[in-house]
Amino acid sequence: MSKRRSLTEAQCVSLAQKLLRERLCHQKLPDRPLALDSQYKHLLELLRRTAVHGESNSVLIVGPRGSGKTMLLGCVLRELMSLKEAQKNVLLVELNGLLQTDDKIALKEITRQLHLENVVGDKVFGSFAENLAFLLEALKKGDKSSSRPVVFVLDEFDLFAHHKNQTLLYNLLDVSQSAQTPVAVLGLTCRLDVLELLEKRVKSRFSHRQIHLFSSLSFAQYVDAVRAQLSLPPDFPDPKFSDAWNHSVTKLCEEKSVEEILRRHFNSSKDFHRRWCADLLEASRLISADSKAIILHGLSILELCLIIAMKHLNDTYDGEPFNFQMVHNEFKKFIQRKSHSIHKFEKPVVMKAFEHLLQLELVRPVDSGVCKVQREYQLMRLMLEHGQVMEALQRYPQCPTDVKQWALSAFA
Amino acid sequence: MKIHICLTGIKTIILDCNNISQYSVFLINSALMNRRDIMSAVNPDQYSYPSVFIYGHRATGKSHVVLSIMKDLELPHASVDCVECVSSGLLFHQVLSAFFGPDAAALLPRCPSLSDFVRLYKQMSSNSPATQTRYIILDRAERMRDMDFSLLPALLRLQELVNDNVTVILLSEIVWEKFRPNTGCFEPLLFHFPDYSKGKSLVQILSWDHHPSYTPELYASYINILLGVFFSVCRDLRELRHLAVLNFSKFCEPLEKGEAKESDIHKLWKNIEPHLQRAMQTVYLREVSSVQWEQQQMDEKEATTLRVLSAHAHIELPYYSKFLLIAAYLASFNPARTDRRFFLKSHGKIRKTNFLKKHEKTSNHLLGPKPFPLDRLMAIFYSVVDSRVAPTASVFSQISSLVTLQLLSQVGHDDQLDSPKYKCSVSLDFILAISRCVCVCVRLLDLLALSLVIQSQVVRQERSLFTAVSNLHLL
Numbered sequence: 001m002s003k004r005r006s007l008t009e010a011q012c013v014s015l016a017q018k019l020l021r022e023r024l025c026h027q028k029l030p031d032r033p034l035a036l037d038s039q040y041k042h043l044l045e046l047l048r049r050t051a052v053h054g055e056s057n058s059v060l061i062v063g064p065r066g067s068g069k070t071m072l073l074g075c076v077l078r079e080l081m082s083l084k085e086a087q088k089n090v091l092l093v094e095l096n097g098l099l100q101t102d103d104k105i106a107l108k109e110i111t112r113q114l115h116l117e118n119v120v121g122d123k124v125f126g127s128f129a130e131n132l133a134f135l136l137e138a139l140k141k142g143d144k145s146s147s148r149p150v151v152f153v154l155d156e157f158d159l160f161a162h163h164k165n166q167t168l169l170y171n172l173l174d175v176s177q178s179a180q181t182p183v184a185v186l187g188l189t190c191r192l193d194v195l196e197l198l199e200k201r202v203k204s205r206f207s208h209r210q211i212h213l214f215s216s217l218s219f220a221q222y223v224d225a226v227r228a229q230l231s232l233p234p235d236f237p238d239p240k241f242s243d244a245w246n247h248s249v250t251k252l253c254e255e256k257s258v259e260e261i262l263r264r265h266f267n268s269s270k271d272f273h274r275r276w277c278a279d280l281l282e283a284s285r286l287i288s289a290d291s292k293a294i295i296l297h298g299l300s301i302l303e304l305c306l307i308i309a310m311k312h313l314n315d316t317y318d319g320e321p322f323n324f325q326m327v328h329n330e331f332k333k334f335i336q337r338k339s340h341s342i343h344k345f346e347k348p349v350v351m352k353a354f355e356h357l358l359q360l361e362l363v364r365p366v367d368s369g370v371c372k373v374q375r376e377y378q379l380m381r382l383m384l385e386h387g388q389v390m391e392a393l394q395r396y397p398q399c400p401t402d403v404k405q406w407a408l409s410a411f412a
Numbered sequence: 413m414k415i416h417i418c419l420t421g422i423k424t425i426i427l428d429c430n431n432i433s434q435y436s437v438f439l440i441n442s443a444l445m446n447r448r449d450i451m452s453a454v455n456p457d458q459y460s461y462p463s464v465f466i467y468g469h470r471a472t473g474k475s476h477v478v479l480s481i482m483k484d485l486e487l488p489h490a491s492v493d494c495v496e497c498v499s500s501g502l503l504f505h506q507v508l509s510a511f512f513g514p515d516a517a518a519l520l521p522r523c524p525s526l527s528d529f530v531r532l533y534k535q536m537s538s539n540s541p542a543t544q545t546r547y548i549i550l551d552r553a554e555r556m557r558d559m560d561f562s563l564l565p566a567l568l569r570l571q572e573l574v575n576d577n578v579t580v581i582l583l584s585e586i587v588w589e590k591f592r593p594n595t596g597c598f599e600p601l602l603f604h605f606p607d608y609s610k611g612k613s614l615v616q617i618l619s620w621d622h623h624p625s626y627t628p629e630l631y632a633s634y635i636n637i638l639l640g641v642f643f644s645v646c647r648d649l650r651e652l653r654h655l656a657v658l659n660f661s662k663f664c665e666p667l668e669k670g671e672a673k674e675s676d677i678h679k680l681w682k683n684i685e686p687h688l689q690r691a692m693q694t695v696y697l698r699e700v701s702s703v704q705w706e707q708q709q710m711d712e713k714e715a716t717t718l719r720v721l722s723a724h725a726h727i728e729l730p731y732y733s734k735f736l737l738i739a740a741y742l743a744s745f746n747p748a749r750t751d752r753r754f755f756l757k758s759h760g761k762i763r764k765t766n767f768l769k770k771h772e773k774t775s776n777h778l779l780g781p782k783p784f785p786l787d788r789l790m791a792i793f794y795s796v797v798d799s800r801v802a803p804t805a806s807v808f809s810q811i812s813s814l815v816t817l818q819l820l821s822q823v824g825h826d827d828q829l830d831s832p833k834y835k836c837s838v839s840l841d842f843i844l845a846i847s848r849c850v851c852v853c854v855r856l857l858d859l860l861a862l863s864l865v866i867q868s869q870v871v872r873q874e875r876s877l878f879t880a881v882s883n884l885h886l887l
Contacts, residue, residue, distance in 0.1 A: 017458060018457075018458045018459075021458045021459045021460065022458070022459050024461075064596075065596045065597075065598075070572075096566075096573065097562075098526065098562040098565055098566040098573075099525075099526050099527040099530055099562070099566060099573065100527050101525065101526070101527075101560070101562055102525075105525055105527050108527075109527060109531075112531075158595065159562070190595055190596060191595060289604070291467065291587040291588060291589065291602070291604065292587055292589075294604050294606075295467075295469070295587060297606075297607065298468075298469040298472075298606070298607030298647060299647070300643065300644055300645055300646055300647045301643075301644040301645075302644055302645050323778070323779075323780065325777065325778045325779075325780070326778045329778060342644065345645065346692075346693050347839075347841075348693065348697050348699075349645060349692060349693065349696070349697065352696070352697055353645065353646075359585070360585060360586065361586050361587075361590055372821070372823075373780065374780065374781075374837055376780075376839075377779070377780030377781070397609060397610075398610075
């Protein structure tokens with residue numbers, strides 16, 4: 001009889017940490033995707049038909065970023081591969097639009113994933129179609145009557161549509177329409193208008209089957225989902241610890257302030273990826289901070305005055321682009337008339353401060369790249385809004401009062 | 413008690429790097445770091461968030477803190493500066509050689525694509541799986557936006573693509589909103605490194621490199637004087653340190669000479685303050701190099717005169733070139749129809765019209781120089797120059813040399829031989845400096861320059877000036 005030593009507190013915590021990290025940071029596949037049952041069934045059925053019955057299919061999975069497309073596909077493929085017939089026969093080719101930026105690279109990748117590098121060897125093919133046909137021929141089994149079904153997964157499908165002539169898409173969908181090999185083409189994309197990107201000949205070969213993943217969770221379901229993500233699974237080694245943990249997580253989710261934060265996040269984005277599970281208040285503050293206002297906090301007084309001068313120019317001239325000379329002029333007017341604390345700076349020093357603002361991309365030239373115009377006369381635009389500048393001014397440490405009053409005055 | 417433990421448990425689940433900002437505060441405020449605290453927060457044996465974005469002003473300690481953590485905890489990391497990576501292949505090479513050795517990097521093909529990199533990485537990591545999180549640190553990440561468009565989104569989700577325990581840390585000065593690609597990408601965790609406050613942190617850090625032969629209090633008071641001059645202009649720690657180091661010897665001069673004691677702060681301030689003002693106009697703007705500056709300080713120790721060192725004071729032009737340049741400036745900044753009034757000896761009646769049209773309300777000085785044809789330049793030149801000048805080739809060749817010196821710039825195509833157009837590229841200060849060197853009719857030229865400045869004002873004032881100018885002409 002083995003004596004199982006109960007784990008110490010620290011070990012429990014670190015084990016819990018490990019589990020939760022794996023779940024949240026590494027995006028381990030859940031047993032069943034949440035609230036996506038109909039889509040799951042649809043996709044599984046489609047793939048089963050290809051794998052078992054030899055039907056060719058094409059489908060697009062469309063949904064905004066973070067709605068669970070890859071997760072859904074992962075779960076479906078996992079279940080598919082657990083079927084005995086599928087396990088023996090089905091070949092999986094996974095392509096990604098970010099990595100395979102060219103059709104040639106994509107073809108090499110397909111060859112590699114089908115393990116046909118030796119078969120292809122040094123052969124030179126006339127066209128893409130010939131190459132693909134050769135590959136699929138090579139997959140036929142010994143009796144030459146049937147061939148193994150192949151599932152092509154195209155991640156970032158919209159990027160494949162930007163390749164030249166869309167050859168890869170055309171050929172894959174062509175194969176899926178003709179009855180040679182049972183092929184399933186699955187595209188995942190975040191663009192709703194992806195069909196507009198396809199050429200006419202490619203679009204006609206596509207089966208126009210789309211699975212949409214729009215997150216339709218209500219707030220209560222969202223809170224439940226958060227709680228489920230933070231809770232420990234039932235097979236945790238120390239049941240007492242996991243019970244206590246789950247209990248406190250439930251209590252946490254019911255607290256008023258936490259509910260407020262969750263509601264704010266629910267209203268802004270339903271992204272399943274961003275499961276910040278930190279000290280919730282601090283994390284929510286970090287996420288919703290205005291980064292530009294933070295950057296404005298660290299500017300020197302001279303740079304801040306230049307930004308206020310630009311704001312005044314924007315107000316006076318209704319957002320028309322300005323150049324450094326105009327900004328310097330406004331600044332000089334302020335120094336001469338209203339300022340007590342800021343003394344006059346030489347023009348090159350002011351120019352250096354202006355260039356720092358350019359480097360931080362708070363000011364951008366209207367037509368970047370044209371260098372025939374002198375630096376001082378190049379037209380620029382301010383990349384900040386009126387409200388952002390005023391808010392940054394409020395938070396600026398030890399801001400001189402005359403600067404503040406200048407910013408608030410309507411007439412510069 | 414249980415809830416407390418659970419909450420601390422949740423707290424430590426935060427990504428390792430969340431404690432970096434606290435780490436930087438540790439560095440600054442205390443010499444001793446409580447390593448145990450940090451060790452408990454950083455847990456490299458587990459998965460961490462796929463990508464992190466750290467932003468903050470220059471010299472706030474971003475690279476320093478991240479690299480120190482990596483070195484101290486001996487974590488497997490690859491540190492790449494994106495400015496060095498002219499092509500993405502260089503980035504891949506550096507990452508692979510840092511993690512898997514130079515042999516792995518040698519397996520990359522000649523012009524590696526992202527697909528090759530991911531494939532090779534997957535291959536290598538399956539041979540040597542990661543026991544700890546691997547970190548890829550990309551400094552000056554704003555340069556990545558100019559490389560392949562798919563590089564940034566792919567690196568943000570590298571953990572998913574290679575199926576390995578790797579985290580990508582991006583360090584940049586520019587905010588995340590300017591990085592996001594059009595169709596979106598995997599959002600990294602954002603962290604901000606706050607800038608230093610004047611009183612507590614900046615003075616403390618700058619006082620760390622005090623000279624051994626003087627007391628730290630003296631150096632601290634020197635730093636306070638320096639910040640009094642420069643803090644409203646620049647907050648960059650590196651610049652301020654550079655300036656502090658360069659000017660300290662000048663600060664200590666009275667102490668060496670015996671004119672003042674260490675406690676005579678006021679005297680020391682009076683000595684150093686004009687020096688610092690001059691430094692702002694020269695060394696801070698990099699118009700002179702730091703070597704030249706130090707040389708000048710040594711020379712000044714012997715002599716007592718102050719010299720203004722500036723690049724602009726050293727341009728020597730031939731006599732007629734100066735007039736040509738002045739004529740070019742007047743041609744650029746005066747509208748053509750005022751030439752008659754300015755430069756003819758008898759200009760007839762001055763019509764009291766609304767001199768400025770509506771769209772010219774903004775002064776020409778603010779909009780920039782306008783192009784002018786060669787004929788107009790020569791006409792103004794002949795009326796401005798004092799003696800009779802024949803239109804020889806030597807005069808015309810001086811125009812070309814002015815273009816080469818980039819004091820004038822040619823507008824339009826090089827092939828246009830019959831009527832080339834030019835624009836003046838120098839500022840009013842330079843022209844006034846030149847016109848002072850020219851001993852003829854300095855007042856005339858000054859008045860002309862003045863009239864341009866007040867062009868946007870009332871016609872009445874202008875008329876009186878014009879009569880004054882025309883009187884001068886007749887003199």
